[in-house]
Amino acid sequence: MGYAQLVIGPAGSGKSTYCSSLYQHCEALRRRIHIVNLDPAAEHFDYPVSTDIRELISLDDVMEELGLGPNGGLMYCMEHLEDNLDDWLAEELENYLDDDYLVFDCPGQIELFTHVPVLRNFIEHLKRKSFNVCAVYLLDSQFITDVTKYISGCMSSLSAMVQLELPHVNILSKMDLVKNKKDLDYYLEPEARVLLSELNQHMAPQYGKLNKALAELVDEFSMVNFVPLDLRKEKSIQYVLSMIDNCIQYGEDADVKIRDFDPDADD
Ligand SMILES: Nc1nc2c(ncn2[C@@H]2O[C@H](COP(=O)(O)OP(=O)(O)OP(=O)(O)O)[C@@H](O)[C@H]2O)c(=O)[nH]1
Numbered sequence: 640m641g642y643a644q645l646v647i648g649p650a651g652s653g654k655s656t657y658c659s660s661l662y663q664h665c666e667a668l669r670r671r672i673h674i675v676n677l678d679p680a681a682e683h684f685d686y687p688v689s690t691d692i693r694e695l696i697s698l699d700d701v702m703e704e705l706g707l708g709p710n711g712g713l714m715y716c717m718e719h720l721e722d723n724l725d726d727w728l729a730e731e732l733e734n735y736l737d738d739d740y741l742v743f744d745c746p747g748q749i750e751l752f753t754h755v756p757v758l759r760n761f762i763e764h765l766k767r768k769s770f771n772v773c774a775v776y777l778l779d780s781q782f783i784t785d786v787t788k789y790i791s792g793c794m795s796s797l798s799a800m801v802q803l804e805l806p807h808v809n810i811l812s813k814m815d816l817v818k819n820k821k822d823l824d825y826y827l828e829p830e831a832r833v834l835l836s837e838l839n840q841h842m843a844p845q846y847g848k849l850n851k852a853l854a855e856l857v858d859e860f861s862m863v864n865f866v867p868l869d870l871r872k873e874k875s876i877q878y879v880l881s882m883i884d885n886c887i888q889y890g891e892d893a894d895v896k897i898r899d900f901d902p903d904a905d906d
């Protein structure tokens with residue numbers, strides 16, 4: 640069995656930086672981890688790339704040969720990946736060991752986790768290969784600077800949740816940029832009543848009903864909880880990683896092995 644994090648989130652939310660910090664963190668702990676680049680548009684990396692979609696297809700070639708723009712070109716590349724799950728990806732996965740831990744650094748185009756089936760099929764493939772997979776959704780901390788951005792961030796995360804149907808960890812990235820930490824509690828544990836009054840203050844009266852529905856959605860399902868991540872702090876990375884590990888049951892087998900060995904038992 641393998642373990643996998645699918646790192647997703649809007650463009651520029653800090654996915655690749657997170658992958659690189661995670662790599663360093665694990666390296667210091669001598670923990671084996673592999674980062675896979677799934678972004679055909681990526682150009683430089685701060686982590687060793689273990690498998691690279693650019694070996695399958697190049698965005699530049701696609702744009703040039705098919706006359707596509709950057710976003711259309713990216714979608715084409717991802718569809719090409721989808722068509723090659725059973726050969727290219729399957730062959731790449733053969734390079735890993737049974738218990739390996741893979742982190743997939745995904746592109747930021749929101750289409751990928753709203754309506755096109757690429758990632759869904761990708762996940763199905765990983766599951767068939769006995770991977771425990773979890774979605775790690777990164778949202779930039781600038782989304783918590785006002786309530787309308789916050790709601791919009793929640794909705795985009797929610798759309799990934801319903802679309803991908805995976806265990807899902809929401810992370811608020813770039814916490815080093817948050818000046819007023821007090822504002823934070825308010826968004827980390829949102830209360831429908833407070834969200835609603837804030838939304839109503841921001842928006843014209845005809846949105847009242849919609850605001851109420853949105854605030855209740857976020858509150859009642861308590862599905863969109865964000866864990867703050869400050870990459871300057873080792874403890875913060877450690878905490879986020881432990882939550883994700885828990886989600887994909889990483890380390891549980893190891894626990895079992897330790898528990899099986901009972902030093903007090905007579906034999
Ligand atoms: N201050 C601060 N900046 C960050 C942090 N993480 C990422 N950034 C910056 O945010 C920008 C985007 O970061 P990336 O890691 O490339 O984001 P991404 O989500 O991989 O972007 P795409 O792959 O283009 O969707 C870069 O300029 C990073 O230096 C952080 O924790 N703190």
Ligand SMILES: [Mg+2]
Pocket residue numbers: 654655656678681744745746
């Ligand atoms: Mg990136």
